[in-house]
Structure formats: C-alpha cells, structure tokens
Amino acid sequence: MIAPEVLVILGATAARALLGSGIKVTRDRGLLGNSPLAEKVILTVHPSSLLRRLPAPDPRDYEHFVADLSLARTADAH
Numbered sequence: 158m159i160a161p162e163v164l165v166i167l168g169a170t171a172a173r174a175l176l177g178s179g180i181k182v183t184r185d186r187g188l189l190g191n192s193p194l195a196e197k198v199i200l201t202v203h204p205s206s207l208l209r210r211l212p213a214p215d216p217r218d219y220e221h222f223v224a225d226l227s228l229a230r231t232a233d234a235h
Contacts, residue, residue, distance in 0.1 A: 164195035165229045168203030176200075186221070188228050201225035 166172050172180045175194060182202055189198040202222055207214045 161195040163197045163199065163229050164192075165226070166198065166200045168206065171203075172200055186225060197229070199225055199229045 166175055169180075169182050172182055172185075176189075176192075180200070182200060186200050186202065189200055192198040202218070202225075204222065207218055207222060210218070
C-alpha cells in the first residue's frame, strides 16, 4: 500500500528487521542497490549511537551521518 521513493534506515535493529541478519551498518551504510522496499534505500547509523560515544563522538562520524542524510535528500530530488 505504501510505496516510498526514499527509505532511510536508521541503525542496526531497523536494518536487520528490514534487510536481514547479514546486513552491517558500518560496512553497508550509504545508498543501497535495488530494493523492493523503495526506489532508493539509504542505510545509516542511528543518531543515538553518535550521542552514546564516549568521551565524545568523533566529528568524522557526524560528518558521515550528515553525508548519508544528504544522499536521501539528493535521491529524492528527481
């Protein structure tokens, strides 16, 4: 019934539920290939995982997260 153009999957729990147990966010993050879920599927970390990194998150992790979300924006602009 629902046919999204872009699906952003946040974190490992959602990724495994939607894509199967073989998926690893750190290995597979970014724009995924063809999927029956949506025209474009983007996998990234869950934002709370960035907040839980101690003593402080690596700024590169945040930059990667923002880049992943940017993929969603550009994937939708067609």
